[in-house]
Amino acid sequence: MDNKTQQKDFNEIKIGDIIDLKFLQELQDNFSKGTGTASISIDDTGSPVTEGSCFTDFCMKLTRGCKIGNERCQECDKKGGEESYRTGKPAVYTCHAGLTDYAAPIVLQGKVIGSVIGGQVLTAPPDEDKFRKIALEIGVDPNEYIEALRKVKVVEKDRVEAIAKVLYMMANTLSKLGYNKYKLEHMGKNINESLQQISQAMQGLASSAVTVSENQQSLNKEIQSIKELSSKIYEIIGSIKSIADQTKMLGLNAAIELLGLENLEKDSV
Known part of the structure; x- marks a missing residue:
């Protein structure tokens, strides 16, 4: 895998790819x-990847349960998330309804892939008159x-702040371990693919070797045929030469005989 592919894979990594959400x-x-x-965990788009844990009625049933309150809560979550994204560290802040919340980013090699947001607590006894005013602003009884507030x-x-830091450390340790596992799985996949390619190449070589062997056998047969033909040709040439020699001898004998007859005729005259 080249660097470009590795970078592309890294940029596409989601929190669910490296951390077991269950x-x-x-x-x-x-x-x-x-x-x-x-607390609740969200991805880099702000979408929840877990169910909320230990949410209070004050927040979920009443504050987030009305239109104005929910809009204000979302704005607070956004600002808290942006602050944690900007610093790369947990952000502790007071929400519009007067409770203390936190946002702990989950960072992987400098990239924020999600965060854990939560809190929904008070850091001091509440001013109930102030909360009654907030209730009227958002349209809640x-x-x-106040009854729900007293349970916070x-x-x-x-x-x-310490809770936010501990959760931040835990979540980011999980993300690092998960990323190492993710890389090992992909390395194993690449090795397996390489082994398959090597196996295919070896099969191709074996097939080529068989073809070469078959071609060599065919070539050997052709060479043997040529040898046999050459032997026959040599036999024919030998026969021709023998016949030629015999013919030459016959011609020579005929000439001698003819010459002998001519001499006899001269003597008789």
Whole structure:
């Protein structure tokens, strides 16, 4: 595989190509339960690749459950993701509804292939009057909103930042291990293809060798035929020469006999 092909393959890699999403979901679920924070994993386009873990009713049922609140949440997610993409590090921020969220990018050789976003916690006791105002702005029942707010966990900001960093390290370690496995699988595939090509070439050589052997046998037969024909020709030439010699002798004898007759005639005269 040439460098151009390798680069093309790398640019097309998605989070699901190098991380087992089922395992990522299980890891995410247990991590959220252990830390008391919500989380969800998304790809480089912002589309979820896992189900949300430990999402609060305050966020999912009420804030994201209304049109205005959902639009504001999406805008916050976008800004948090952009910040994490820009720095290549976890970003901790306060969402429009007053909760603390985080975005931890999943980076592979400098390329962001996804991120884990979450949080949905408070870093200090809430000002309920402020949240009642937010409820009215987005069109949610303030009393129901406050009731859900009181169930949101309060976590120190330093702890939220530490949680985001740990999840970032875990996710990126997984991506590196997954990428190494991905490369090994492709290397194995290339080796297998090369072996198949070598096998085909060897079969071609074997076929050519058989053809050469058959041609050599045919050539040997032709040479033998030529030898046999040459032998016959030599026999014929020998016969012709023998006949010629015999003819020559007969002619010579006839001449001698004729000469002898002429001499006899002269003597008789």
